[in-house]
Amino acid sequence: MEYKAPKEAYKGVVREVTIGKGDKALKIGGENILPLHFFDEGSLPNPPRFALEVLDMEPADKVPHLLEPFGDAISDPIKWAKKCETFGVDAVCLTLVSTDPAEKDAPADGAAQLVKRMASEIKKPLIVYGSGDEKKDAEVLPKVAQVCAGENLLIGPVQKENYEVVGKAILDNGHVAIAQSPLDINLLKELNVKLCKFLPPERVVIDPLSSALGYGIEYSFSLIERVKQIGVITKDSMTMMPIIANLGDECWKTKQAK
Amino acid sequence: MPISGSEIVKMLPGRKPCKDCGFPTCFAFAMKLATGGAALDKCPYLSPEVKAKLEDLLAPAIKLVTIGTGDNKVQVGNEEVIYRHEKTYVHPPGIAILISDKESDAKVDEKIKKVKELQFPWVGLMLKAELLALQFESGDRNKFLALVKKASASNLGMILISQDLDTLFAARDLCADQKPLLYPITKENIDQAIPKIKEKPTPVGVRGASIEELIPLTMKLKEAGVDDAILDPGSKNLMDAIRDQTFIRRAALKQGFRPLGYPTIAFPCFMAKDGLKEILTASVFINKFAALIVLSDFDQFSLLPLLVQRLNIYTDPRFPMAVEEKYYEVGEPDASAPVLITSNWALTYFIVYSAIESTKIPSYLLVKDTEGLGVLTGWAAGKFTGDQVGAMVKKSGIESKIKNKKIVLPGRVARIKGELEDALPGWEVVIGPREAAGIGAFLPEYVKTLRK
Numbered sequence: 001m002e003y004k005a006p007k008e009a010y011k012g013v014v015r016e017v018t019i020g021k022g023d024k025a026l027k028i029g030g031e032n033i034l035p036l037h038f039f040d041e042g043s044l045p046n047p048p049r050f051a052l053e054v055l056d057m058e059p060a061d062k063v064p065h066l067l068e069p070f071g072d073a074i075s076d077p078i079k080w081a082k083k084c085e086t087f088g089v090d091a092v093c094l095t096l097v098s099t100d101p102a103e104k105d106a107p108a109d110g111a112a113q114l115v116k117r118m119a120s121e122i123k124k125p126l127i128v129y130g131s132g133d134e135k136k137d138a139e140v141l142p143k144v145a146q147v148c149a150g151e152n153l154l155i156g157p158v159q160k161e162n163y164e165v166v167g168k169a170i171l172d173n174g175h176v177a178i179a180q181s182p183l184d185i186n187l188l189k190e191l192n193v194k195l196c197k198f199l200p201p202e203r204v205v206i207d208p209l210s211s212a213l214g215y216g217i218e219y220s221f222s223l224i225e226r227v228k229q230i231g232v233i234t235k236d237s238m239t240m241m242p243i244i245a246n247l248g249d250e251c252w253k254t255k256q257a258k
Numbered sequence: 259m260p261i262s263g264s265e266i267v268k269m270l271p272g273r274k275p276c277k278d279c280g281f282p283t284c285f286a287f288a289m290k291l292a293t294g295g296a297a298l299d300k301c302p303y304l305s306p307e308v309k310a311k312l313e314d315l316l317a318p319a320i321k322l323v324t325i326g327t328g329d330n331k332v333q334v335g336n337e338e339v340i341y342r343h344e345k346t347y348v349h350p351p352g353i354a355i356l357i358s359d360k361e362s363d364a365k366v367d368e369k370i371k372k373v374k375e376l377q378f379p380w381v382g383l384m385l386k387a388e389l390l391a392l393q394f395e396s397g398d399r400n401k402f403l404a405l406v407k408k409a410s411a412s413n414l415g416m417i418l419i420s421q422d423l424d425t426l427f428a429a430r431d432l433c434a435d436q437k438p439l440l441y442p443i444t445k446e447n448i449d450q451a452i453p454k455i456k457e458k459p460t461p462v463g464v465r466g467a468s469i470e471e472l473i474p475l476t477m478k479l480k481e482a483g484v485d486d487a488i489l490d491p492g493s494k495n496l497m498d499a500i501r502d503q504t505f506i507r508r509a510a511l512k513q514g515f516r517p518l519g520y521p522t523i524a525f526p527c528f529m530a531k532d533g534l535k536e537i538l539t540a541s542v543f544i545n546k547f548a549a550l551i552v553l554s555d556f557d558q559f560s561l562l563p564l565l566v567q568r569l570n571i572y573t574d575p576r577f578p579m580a581v582e583e584k585y586y587e588v589g590e591p592d593a594s595a596p597v598l599i600t601s602n603w604a605l606t607y608f609i610v611y612s613a614i615e616s617t618k619i620p621s622y623l624l625v626k627d628t629e630g631l632g633v634l635t636g637w638a639a640g641k642f643t644g645d646q647v648g649a650m651v652k653k654s655g656i657e658s659k660i661k662n663k664k665i666v667l668p669g670r671v672a673r674i675k676g677e678l679e680d681a682l683p684g685w686e687v688v689i690g691p692r693e694a695a696g697i698g699a700f701l702p703e704y705v706k707t708l709r710k
Contacts, residue, residue, distance in 0.1 A: 003473055003515060006508035039501040061698070102669070102692065133692075182635055213563055214380070216605045218570040221545070222343040229341070253695045255612055256562075 009041035012235035015202045019154045020125025029242035049090035053248040054080045057098040093127040100131035108140040112147035127154040134161040142169035149173040180207040192238040210247040261315045263289035271303040326415025334549035335521040346574040354389035354552045359402040385565035391552045394420035434458040461486040473517045487520045503547040521549030578630025579604035589620035598666040601628040601636045613697040634670045644677020666690040
């Protein structure tokens with residue numbers, strides 16, 4: 001019996017997406033192999049990139065271990081973002097929690113101004129997450145997109161309830177969309193299909209929702225594995241996008257972390 | 259590579275309906291054989307050669323190997339897929355703690371005790387490590403044998419590690435009936451080892467400097483009738499290990515390559531320099547196919563995440579874990595206790611339950627059957643509509659338990675409030691937090707309004 005190393009080669013290529021502009025520009029995606037399968041035929045030109053999380057207001061219920069490295073900086077989002085940069089991050093991820101109707105219901109204008117200031121003051125590309133409230137995000141995220149036109153921010157979550165208005169603003173103002181759907185391959189593809197009717201697919205990053213260990217990580221694990229396989233192995237255009245895992249909050253809100 | 263029924267039927271005697279196997283035709287029998295629904299013995303007309311050939315073809319692509327005996331045995335192998343979403347992973351990797359005969363008695367006792375006693379209750383299960391890996395390092399055979407004797411008294415599954423073959427078999431002789439794994443069998447010692455293995459058969463760990471080096475070794479073992487093997491491809495670093503583990507799994511499953519159709523062992527204890535890196539290395543092996551994982555040491559903080567990851571990854575993805583539809587009592591609720599509702603996906607239930615529990619406010623938690631979906635997905639799938647939730651609330655009997663007819667609805671499905679109020683005349687529907695994490699802030703305030 002002859003052994004031949006079972007190397008594989010695939011047809012699909014994950015689209016290369018660029019976030020940030022000028023010398024801040026960062027490329028993600030572009031691979032035609034599965035994650036970590038460097039032994040197969042193909043390449044992974046852009047390794048996974050790491051961003052640190054910044055909130056637009058001082059966190060109320062975060063654990064001390066998490067906040068300690070940031071010191072006083074957490075009282076000011078811009079300082080907090082700059083502190084993140086000193087840790088060698090590839091990008092900064094700002095979440096506009098204060099705009100959540102269940103939090104301060106802060107207005108869109110102020111949030112957009114903060115994003116603009118942060119984008120101009122930090123040296124790394126900026127990822128911006130709204131509160132996740134699909135109605136409020138439909139006001140806040142288009143405002144952010146307009147005020148920061150041309151910055152090529154990575155903006156989300158774009159959800160099935162608000163993809164038209166948020167997606168349009170992302171398109172018109174030169175940004176990249178985070179298409180978010182709740183842990184389901186079909187919902188994920190459906191949203192991408194709808195979004196890509198007007199937004200070029202190389203301006204879409206998939207957020208399949210991440211879960212913490214012991215709180216459903218197996219769902220995220222298998223969904224991400226499937227998305228990558230359907231994209232890379234079977235060349236399904238609507239899953240050939242890079243994936244973002246926004247997992248800080250998911251992990252730190254668990255009982256064990258606290 | 260599984261053999262198909264139509265290939266099997268060509269090898270069967272094809273006697274006009276003898277039906278001695280209990281099936282109407284050879285073809286029907288062959289189809290059952292292919293899916294594991296019938297035993298080959300049922301056909302009395304197979305020649306020994308054909309029978310042996312079929313047995314080999316029908317054997318699982320990855321051999322099932324058992325280490326240890328009784329309640330403490332660890333079974334690995336028999337895996338059928340490369341990616342868990344293709345079907346499911348079957349046998350979670352056994353986790354071992356490494357004990358050298360150079361370690362002090364106190365340390366040895368502590369490590370054995372850890373494996374025996376470090377257990378974590380989790381979602382109705384008890385999570386624990388299960389194996390002792392005993393390493394001959396001191397150069398003093400009697401010292402090693404004393405260690406093996408002590409360890410075998412624990413009745414835990416054992417991995418015996420010795421480069422010196424005589425010491426390895428001397429140790430085996432002390433505990434052969436406990437079915438320890440003997441490691442390493444290599445190209446240098448295999449010829450000497452085979453007759454000794456056959457004296458008292460136990461599983462053996464085969465080590466090569468590469469996958470290619472393993473192949474002649476397992477073929478030689480199999481020829482000698484030794485088929486309970488575990489593979490160590492000698493990967494030098496993590497990237498090589500991912501490659502080797504993946505190639506072995508692919509070769510066994512996709513190429514049907516028998517010489518690599520065995521479970522694998524991984525040694526994060528020899529690959530990483532510090533404890534955290536070692537646990538992270540081990541976590542890679544949980545995802546990437548290792549069947550046995552040997553750690554130098556662990557404590558509750560490093561072991562629990564690994565055990566939970568192993569549980570999660572080896573959960574069958576075809577069946578969402580679900581809990582029963584009914585009302586659950588959190589603490590000891592009375593008639594003025596709040597009533598909350600959620601869906602019956604086990605994760606949702608446990609997260610919501612523990613969020614309520616940590617407020618220390620006795621409550622009723624209603625669980626609506628969504629066939630194991632979360633609240634929002636359940637709603638999207640039409641299993642958490644106002645009508646259905648209303649009917650469930652009525653049927654649950656909660657009404658007779660409480661005096662305030664108020665129910666807290668998860669914020670994510672606030673949109674069914676109107677529908678639910680129509681379905682539940684006399685009830686008030688209150689919109690709760692969107693995430694379970696918000697319950698801690700929400701519930702104490704809400705309870706004040708109930709008591710007014």
